[in-house]
Amino acid sequence: MRNASNDQDEPAVGAQWRVLCLCEITNFAVMRRHLGRTRTDTLAADVAQQILSVCPEAHVVSAARALIEIGLACDRPEAAAGEIDRLRHVFQRPVEFDGELHQLQMQFGVAAAPADEGDAVRLIEAAELALEQARSESRVVMLDLSRADLAFDRLTLMRELPRAIAAGEMFLQYQPKVNVRRQEIASAEALVRWQHPERGLILPGDFISVAEEAGQIGALTLWTLHQVIADQKRLAADGQDLTLFINISGMLLADTGFVGEACEIVARSGAKLGFEITETAVIRDPESAIRHLQTFADIGVQLAIDDYGAGLSSLAYLKQLPAKELKIDKMFVLQLTSSNRDPLIVRSTIDLAHALEMEVTAEGVETPSALALLSVMGCDMVQGFLISRPLDFEAFRKYLAEDPYRTSVGSVQSSFVRPESFWKRA
Ligand code: C2E
Ligand code: MG
Ligand code: MG
Numbered sequence: 001m002r003n004a005s006n007d008q009d010e011p012a013v014g015a016q017w018r019v020l021c022l023c024e025i026t027n028f029a030v031m032r033r034h035l036g037r038t039r040t041d042t043l044a045a046d047v048a049q050q051i052l053s054v055c056p057e058a059h060v061v062s063a064a065r066a067l068i069e070i071g072l073a074c075d076r077p078e079a080a081a082g083e084i085d086r087l088r089h090v091f092q093r094p095v096e097f098d099g100e101l102h103q104l105q106m107q108f109g110v111a112a113a114p115a116d117e118g119d120a121v122r123l124i125e126a127a128e129l130a131l132e133q134a135r136s137e138s139r140v141v142m143l144d145l146s147r148a149d150l151a152f153d154r155l156t157l158m159r160e161l162p163r164a165i166a167a168g169e170m171f172l173q174y175q176p177k178v179n180v181r182r183q184e185i186a187s188a189e190a191l192v193r194w195q196h197p198e199r200g201l202i203l204p205g206d207f208i209s210v211a212e213e214a215g216q217i218g219a220l221t222l223w224t225l226h227q228v229i230a231d232q233k234r235l236a237a238d239g240q241d242l243t244l245f246i247n248i249s250g251m252l253l254a255d256t257g258f259v260g261e262a263c264e265i266v267a268r269s270g271a272k273l274g275f276e277i278t279e280t281a282v283i284r285d286p287e288s289a290i291r292h293l294q295t296f297a298d299i300g301v302q303l304a305i306d307d308y309g310a311g312l313s314s315l316a317y318l319k320q321l322p323a324k325e326l327k328i329d330k331m332f333v334l335q336l337t338s339s340n341r342d343p344l345i346v347r348s349t350i351d352l353a354h355a356l357e358m359e360v361t362a363e364g365v366e367t368p369s370a371l372a373l374l375s376v377m378g379c380d381m382v383q384g385f386l387i388s389r390p391l392d393f394e395a396f397r398k399y400l401a402e403d404p405y406r407t408s409v410g411s412v413q414s415s416f417v418r419p420e421s422f423w424k425r426a
Contacts, residue, residue: 015073019080019112020127023051023087026135027105028066035097044068046097047104054090055083069127077112077144084108084140107134113145129154132209138310157207158214160196165216165223169195172227173390174244176399177361177383180375185400187243187274187302189383190228191390192220208249217249218258225265225273231393232271240400243302245274250281253289259296267299274302274325280311282321290320297322304361309349319356325381326353330364333384337369347377354378 025031025047032040044062051070052060059071070087072080088108094101109131113123126143134141164170172190179186194202211217224246232244252258266273275296282289297303304325305318309332328349332342346362353360362374365384374382391399 016075016115017073017077017080017112018115018117018123019072019074019077019110020123021070021072021080021084021108021110022063022127022131023047023068023070024107024109024131024135025066025068025104026107027103031102031104034102039098040065043097047095050090050095051087054087058083073115077142080110080112081140081142084110084142088140107131107138108140109134110140110142111145112142117145125154136310154210157202157210161207161211161214161216162219164194164196165219169197170220170223171195171392172224172231173392174231174396175383175390176388176396177245177381178387179381180371180379185242186381187245188396189245189247189276189390190224190231191247192224204247212249212251217251218255221246221248221252221258222261222265225262228273229265229269229271232273233269234393235397235400236272238397238401240397241272242400243272243274245276245302245304247306248275248277250278250284250289253277253281253292254285256288256292259292263295263299266296266301274304276304276306276327277323278306278311279308279314279317279321282317283314286317286320290317290322294322305358307363309345315352324358325361326356326358327361327363327383328379330384333362333364333370333374334366336373337367343373343377346374346379350377350379 025044028040028043031043035043044065044067048060048062048068051068052058055070055072057072059069061069061071063069070084072083074080074083088106091104091106094103096102109127109129111123111126111130113119113126122145126145130141130143171193173193174188174190176185176188178184192204192208194207196202208217211220228244228246232242235242235244252262277293282293293303302325303321303323304327305321305323306327307329308326310329326349328346332346332349335342336346337343350360359380360378361381361383362370362379363383365371365374365382365386367386370384371382371386388399
């Protein structure tokens with residue numbers, strides 16, 4: 001197959017950089033519903049034509065149903081960034097298909113490499129990595145391959161993961177969720193970390209998607225599950241019988257083998273556990289995801305919808321999920337008291353969740369003023385650096401033993417006048 005990265009094997013005379021941009025139509029499914037299947041078969045090719053009319057110098061190829069590759073040769077990566085920004089602006093307005101205007105949603109993942117660095121595979125891998133980040137961060141991501149680490153790092157991590165899990169390099173930290181009205185710790189979330197012998201601490205943002213790609217996410221999650229069960233039991237023995245939540249990658253919700261094994265482990269353990277899942281995971285394969293979530297709920301696992309609002313959200317699925325908790329993504333909470341729009345979004349999400357008989361947790365609560373506003377809005381639980389950073393198990397155990405909330409008899413209102421130092425624990 002022709003592709004834009006191969007077309008660029010011979011960079012234009014004078015060009016010192018090769019740039020590959022992967023442009024994904026993220027609302028492809030919606031477009032297909034509007035236009036019908038036959039018409040959308042050629043959608044990417046039509047979009048490719050439109051891109052070409054904006055960037056006539058580029059090599060533009062439709063690479064898949066919803067994916068277009070754009071190859072650029074330029075004297076500096078910044079020039080390519082300018083072109084892509086121009087494209088982004090063009091597609092922010094509705095575009096015409098068959099005489100009708102449609103709003104496309106696009107994400108751009110870009111990789112740039114010096115032209116004398118001839119490795120096309122590295123360039124495309126870096127562009128794929130950039131697109132993945134662009135999707136999760138909803139912004140254009142550009143990776144510069146002249147910075148030695150990037151794509152290589154990912155491949156190395158992928159190779160090292162199985163050994164790392166077996167060698168005990170993974171560990172968990174716990175972050176409490178506090179019930180606002182009762183002012184007590186309601187539960188805690190387990191967050192996995194990788195203590196790499198040479199690179200030091202690696203956070204999940206840098207290896208969860210690697211684990212998914214390497215087919216290791218099932219093994220990693222089962223390891224987490226065993227660890228959390230052991231920790232939950234140790235806490236229960238301390239008199240702190242908290243529900244501990246684990247993040248379950250969307251990919252695993254469709255994996256019948258994983259679901260069966262996880263259910264068996266949970267049922268056998270008798271531990272109080274919860275699973276956090278993102279709603280986007282459900283949208284990918286709603287039927288099996290909802291069925292598997294129901295299986296988890298049936299054996300007593302509490303379900304929380306994670307990062308609500310960050311990805312595609314669909315009220316149709318939300319209604320069908322057997323979840324008791326909705327976690328509002330921190331992107332809406334971090335700017336709560338400085339933005340005009342975010343308080344409206346948060347407020348209406350809280351009302352929506354309550355109408356669906358779910359409790360609401362706000363993630364990313366960093367300031368007393370955000371906490372105060374969330375409480376007034378009726379938010380049930382808060383999680384964030386204001387209360388505590390994620391803590392290693394022993395530190396978390398000590399934190400619980402200090403009993404910062406259970407002994408507190410103050411009303412919710414009085415918590416707002418407490419000094420910031422009261423809430424900061426880590
Ligand atoms: P998440 O589940 O939304 O977890 C919350 C993230 O927000 C954590 O990042 C946490 O450290 C961070 N956070 C908590 N409070 C605050 C705050 O007040 N301000 C800010 N700015 N950030 C805050 P972390 O630990 O880097 O985890 C990132 C993501 O990685 C998690 O997002 C979760 O989706 C994923 N993850 C973590 N552990 C696992 C796991 O065991 N399995 C899977 N599949 N994913 C995991
Ligand atoms: Mg989570
Ligand atoms: Mg979250």
